[in-house]
Amino acid sequence: MNRDHDDDPTGAPTPIDALEALFEGAGAEQYLGEEVTQAQHMLQAAALAEAAGAPAALVVAALLHDIGHFQGTVSGAQWLAGTDNRHSQVGADRLAAWFGPAVTEPVRLHVPAKRYLCAVEPAYAGALSAESIRTLAVQGGPMSAAEVRAYEAGPYALDAVAVRRWDDLAKDPAAVVAGFAHYRTLLAALMAEHAARAAAATDR
Numbered sequence: 327m328n329r330d331h332d333d334d335p336t337g338a339p340t341p342i343d344a345l346e347a348l349f350e351g352a353g354a355e356q357y358l359g360e361e362v363t364q365a366q367h368m369l370q371a372a373a374l375a376e377a378a379g380a381p382a383a384l385v386v387a388a389l390l391h392d393i394g395h396f397q398g399t400v401s402g403a404q405w406l407a408g409t410d411n412r413h414s415q416v417g418a419d420r421l422a423a424w425f426g427p428a429v430t431e432p433v434r435l436h437v438p439a440k441r442y443l444c445a446v447e448p449a450y451a452g453a454l455s456a457e458s459i460r461t462l463a464v465q466g467g468p469m470s471a472a473e474v475r476a477y478e479a480g481p482y483a484l485d486a487v488a489v490r491r492w493d494d495l496a497k498d499p500a501a502v503v504a505g506f507a508h509y510r511t512l513l514a515a516l517m518a519e520h521a522a523r524a525a526a527a528t529d530r
């Protein structure tokens with residue numbers, strides 16, 4: 327674990343340490359149905375976001391988009407058997423303690439974004455991995471026309487679509503990308519910004 331300026335001066339673990347521990351612990355397990363671990367998958371998504379020149383919040387959303395897989399009550403076996411673990415909602419709710427909506431809402435919406443793309447891009451579903459196709463049915467299938475309109479009206483719809491596309495590409499077992507430590511400074515800056523905004527809102 328690479329701890330630097332974001333450390334608590336008392337030596338207590340920071341929220342960034344807690345996130346890194348998830349990557350090194352549960353994240354080291356196989357990403358169910360795919361050929362990469364969960365940590366490899368999320369790190370690859372973040373690397374793709376960074377390579378695309380995405381803003382900091384969207385890079386972090388890509389990095390943490392599947393963190394809900396580590397927090398829910400649905401087991402891996404239940405997930406494979408067809409029980410939705412609502413990981414996008416679980417993850418976004420967890421991250422809201424540390425980040426604003428520019429991070430949490432693309433995380434929350436990255437599953438609806440898959441359903442959206444399946445509805446509006448005929449070729450999209452055909453490019454999904456076998457596991458993503460399987461989970462699509464569990465997650466509600468392609469959106470209806472009314473759902474598409476409601477999704478498009480949301481302020482983070484396009485950001486979530488971007489995270490979704492990086493998510494779909496981040497499953498290469500041969501990819502070599504930066505580790506979690508690469509993102510610690512970025513995480514610390516966004517957490518500090520969120521804390522400052524929360525403190526300012528409280529003082530009003």
